[in-house]
Amino acid sequence: xxxxxxxxxxxxxxxxxxxxxxxxxxxxxxxxxxxxxxxxxxxxxxxxxxxxxxxxxxxxxxxxxxxxxxxxxxxxxxxxxxxxxxxxxxxxxxxxxxxxxxxxxxxxxxx
Amino acid sequence: xxxxxxxxxxxxxxxxxxxxxxxxxxxxxxxxxxxxxxxxxxxxxxxxxxxxxxxxxxxxxxxxxxxxxxxxxxxxxxxxxxxxxxxxxxxxxxxxxxxxxxxxxxxxxxxxxxxxxx
Numbered sequence: 001x002x003x004x005x006x007x008x009x010x011x012x013x014x015x016x017x018x019x020x021x022x023x024x025x026x027x028x029x030x031x032x033x034x035x036x037x038x039x040x041x042x043x044x045x046x047x048x049x050x051x052x053x054x055x056x057x058x059x060x061x062x063x064x065x066x067x068x069x070x071x072x073x074x075x076x077x078x079x080x081x082x083x084x085x086x087x088x089x090x091x092x093x094x095x096x097x098x099x100x101x102x103x104x105x106x107x108x109x110x111x
Numbered sequence: 112x113x114x115x116x117x118x119x120x121x122x123x124x125x126x127x128x129x130x131x132x133x134x135x136x137x138x139x140x141x142x143x144x145x146x147x148x149x150x151x152x153x154x155x156x157x158x159x160x161x162x163x164x165x166x167x168x169x170x171x172x173x174x175x176x177x178x179x180x181x182x183x184x185x186x187x188x189x190x191x192x193x194x195x196x197x198x199x200x201x202x203x204x205x206x207x208x209x210x211x212x213x214x215x216x217x218x219x220x221x222x223x224x225x226x227x228x229x
Contacts, residue, residue, distance in 0.1 A: 034217065043115075043204045043220035044155065087154075097143060097208055099218060101155040 004088045009106040012082075018075040020105050022088030025069040032091060033064060034099065035073045037084040037107075044087065044101075047073065078109045114138055115207050117221035124195055124228055131191045132224045134205030140185040141207035145218065146178075149202040161188045185210070195228040202226075 005023040012018040024033065035047040048055055048062045050071070055062045061074040075082055087104040091097070114137040124130050134144055142163050147155040159169045159180050167180035179191040188207075192199055202225055206218040 036220075038155075041202070041223070041225075043117075043206070043223045046113075046217045046219060049217060097218075098145070098157060098160060099206075100157070101147075103154055 004090055004102055006086075006088055006102065006105045008103065009108070011108050011110060012075075012078045014080060014109050014111050015077055018078040018082065018107055018109070020073040020075075020086050020088075020107060021070065022073070023070045024088070024090045027068050027090050033062065033068075033071050034089040034091065035060070035062065036087045036089065036099075036101075037082075038087070038104070039081075039084040047086075078107075080109050080111065083107060083109045113209065113219040115205065115219045115221040117203075117205055117224050119224060120222060121225040122227070124226070126196055126228055127194055129191055129193045130195055130226060131189055132203055132205075132226075134188045134190070134207070134221055136186045136207040136209075136219070139207070139209045139211070139219075141188075142185060142210040143208045144182060144188040145206045145208075146180060146188075146190050147204045147206070149204060149223075155204060158190075192226065195226070197228045200226055200228045 032049050032051050034049040036044040038044040048060050050062045064071045085104040085106050116135045118133045144161040146158045149155045157170050158173045159167045161167045161180045161182040163182045169175045182188040202223050204223040206220040208218050
């Protein structure tokens with residue numbers, strides 16, 4: 001599975017958009033990009049995933065570059081409750097569907 | 112939808128005893144469940160993959176005789192930490208993959224179980 005690189009931490013003002021980058025330069029054609037987040041002392045929460053096209057759901061938007069070597073998770077109006085560690089994961093296939101978590105980005109939303 | 116529960120949410124046990132943690136998918140069927148362990152200020156580490164009706168697949172370095180996994184139904188998997196020691200104290204998290212997910216990887220995670228071994 002492709003390796004991902006994320007900044008260790010970011011800050012964002014409440015009400016503003018939070019843009020979390022992820023580099024996955026070795027991604028292959030059949031690998032999806034997944035985003036999860038983990039609020040302190042809770043289990044991770046699935047946010048969104050995508051293959052080639054940009055995706056949007058009720059939580060966030062995922063922008064994938066045309067060459068697929070990087071992506072950005074966008075929280076359009078960050079709230080204090082969005083403070084969490086955000087994980088970008090790239091996975092290809094295989095019957096076990098395993099996810100490998102890196103260190104992620106600690107997003108702190110400030111009032 | 113896609114709710115996963117864990118029980119207990121926290122447990123304290125004495126060294127040498129065994130502890131069982133349950134993971135349930137409440138509103139979907141999960142052919143595959145996963146067990147993770149997370150130490151303070153570290154990321155999640157996959158321990159094993161649990162497939163309904165078959166033996167679990169353990170990650171390298173995880174002792175299968177110490178961490179017993181049973182996946183008896185499409186909605187329940189259990190992790191038993193046998194002969195627990197203080198170094199087994201950790202946050203144990205399960206996740207489940209909806210059998211309808213097709214080729215994609217989204218998993219739904221439980222709230223975690225905090226195990227403290229004294």
